[in-house]
Every structure is written in structure tokens, then in C-alpha cells.
Amino acid sequence: MQETELVNTTRRWGTGRKKVEMKKIESKSSLIVTFCKRRNGLFKKASEFCNLYDDANLAIIVLSPNQRPYSFGHPDVNTVVDQYLGDQESSERNNISCSEDTRGKNNMDCDNINEEGEGCWWERSVEDMNLEELEKFRASLETLKNNVAMRVREERRTRVSTRDFLGGFS
């Protein structure tokens, strides 16, 4: 590979760009400013991204530190989200309903895995990953989840429509 040992913290005459400091912003005001900058940077990237090809579909949703929502969408946030959610006729949502919010805001019980995952393969593996690997792993999981969801959806279509079937999972 290439060594990235360009550690020189003593550099301070700099008009130059500072090395990325990936840590939490201390003061709230700094956070706000940084948030705006980074958000703009991100949206700009996204904008360029969408110019790469015609039928690009991209959406970004972000909440500010004060919970104010900002979004970028091409051609439109809702369009992309709907596609992602697989809801083709999103005009009127709220048709079918399992009437059970099982996803929970990231507080899904770990027992799900801890008790059923014999040996806890993931526990062992994750421990040995470095930061970079973790980042990739995290992204991979997102994709994996998408694929599984896809699979589920297809499976569901193929079979007799039994949505009660899923009613109680968690």
C-alpha cells in the first residue's frame, strides 16, 4: 500500500488545509458552523453525482443538531425514498398495515442475536477489525440489509399473500 505517516502536528504556519479531525465538535456554535459547511459540501457532491447520468436517483436527508431537517433529492426525495421503500403507488400510503411498529428506533433487542446466534460469529469478528474495516463492514451491512429486504419482498410476492404471517416478528 502506501504509507500515510505524514504526521506533523507541529505545522502551524499553515494557510494550508488542516488534517481532518474526525472527532466531535466541542462547542455548539462550532458545531453549527461545521454542520452547515459539511452539509453544503455533501449536497454539492450529491449534486455533481446526479449530473453523471440522466436517470440518477439520489436522496439525502439530514437533521441538524437542532433537529431541523435538510434534504437533497434527485429527481426528488420522495421519489427516491418511495423507490427505496418499494412503494410504487405512494400517493396514498397507509393502505395495508401490520399495525405493529417493530423496528423501534435503534433499540431492537439484542437478545435477538445474542440468544439465537450460537457462538456469536459477529462478536468475534468485529472485535478484530480496525477502524477502516469497521467502516466498510458497516457499509456492507447496509447493503446486505437491502439485499435481504429485497429477498424478503420477492419471497412475499411469490407466495400466497399472507401478511399476518409477518405480523408478529420482531
Add this chain to the structure above:
Amino acid sequence: MQETELVNTTRRWGTGRKKVEMKKIESKSSLIVTFCKRRNGLFKKASEFCNLYDDANLAIIVLSPNQRPYSFGHPDVNTVVDQYLGDQESSERNNISCSEDTRGKNNMDCDNINEEGEGCWWERSVEDMNLEELEKFRASLETLKNNVAMRVREERRTRVSTRDFLGGFS
């Protein structure tokens, strides 16, 4: 991890980054490669973004030129989307995504993760799982992703090498 090929007889030197020609990509193959790169760049930005503060909420959804879905989410795509939509009754749709049949493989380099296992857990299982198992698996992935995300943030914060983390999570 991966061997760095130092062997190179005919080193064809890259022409370097071209001028910022933000036009439609001509060839499909170029588009695909560029898509991949820019997506990684975008997700990386997003990743950094999320480390600015703890309760960051950010989601990105993008479809590849071939309509394959990719997403980045912190803490989770659906969480952010739900907040954005303010739709609390989306449980029926919240986990289902995309319409194309790309069943099966994900992009995870599992060699990094499960070296000792004979056959990759995910490859082995997802194909053979029934709907019920898939749903559980999906839920597990959700949890796992959150855990990894947590781990990543923790790592970033402390800048300490892999420590015994998972033993005491949640």
C-alpha cells in the same frame, strides 16, 4: 488482507485527474466505475459528517445505473426516513426495499470477517432461509449494524485500538 502487487512491468501512468468535466459520462463502463467511486466518496463524507455529533441523523439512498440500491444511514436509514416523513405508521413498508431481483450476494468481503468458518455464514444462510427466518435475520442485521456503528463511533472518539468492546455493549 490483500496482496499488494509490486510487480509491474508496463506501468501505464495515469493521466491524472481530468478537468472538472461534469458532464454525462459517455461510456457505460466509465459511468459504473465513476458511480462506484463517487458513491464511496459520498458515503465517506457522510460517515465523517455523522461523527460531528452524537445524535446525528443522516440517510442517503442512491440507485446505481442499474437500479441497484445503495444506502448509508445513521443511525439507520429507516429511522431517518421515518422522521423525515413523520410517518409513524410505516411499519408495513419500512423494511422492504427496492424492486430489482439482485437476490443473494452482497458486497461484503467476508474473508476479512470470518476466516475460520467453512463457507460464509451469510452466503450460506440467506439463500436457504425461508421468509420467517429472513425476517429474523433482517432484524438481527439491523441490530448488528447499530452495534457496529456504535463501535465505529466509539473507536473514533477514543482513538484507541480495538478493545474489548462488545462484551459490554448495551
Add this chain to the structure above:
DNA sequence: CCCTATCCATAATT
């Protein structure tokens, strides 16, 4: 084909 990773050089950004 579709997708990802890597190398090199350089444009873009701070």
C-alpha cells in the same frame, strides 16, 4: 457484463 479495488497523477479544496 456489473461491480469493486488499486495505482498514479492531478484537479479541487481548505
Add this chain to the structure above:
DNA sequence: AATTATGGATAGGG
């Protein structure tokens, strides 16, 4: 000027 992001070419996996 230091650092990052990315285009082009290329290799490899599926």
C-alpha cells in the same frame, strides 16, 4: 502548501 477527491487504466471477482 498540505490533503483530499477523483479520472483513467487496470485487475479481479462473480
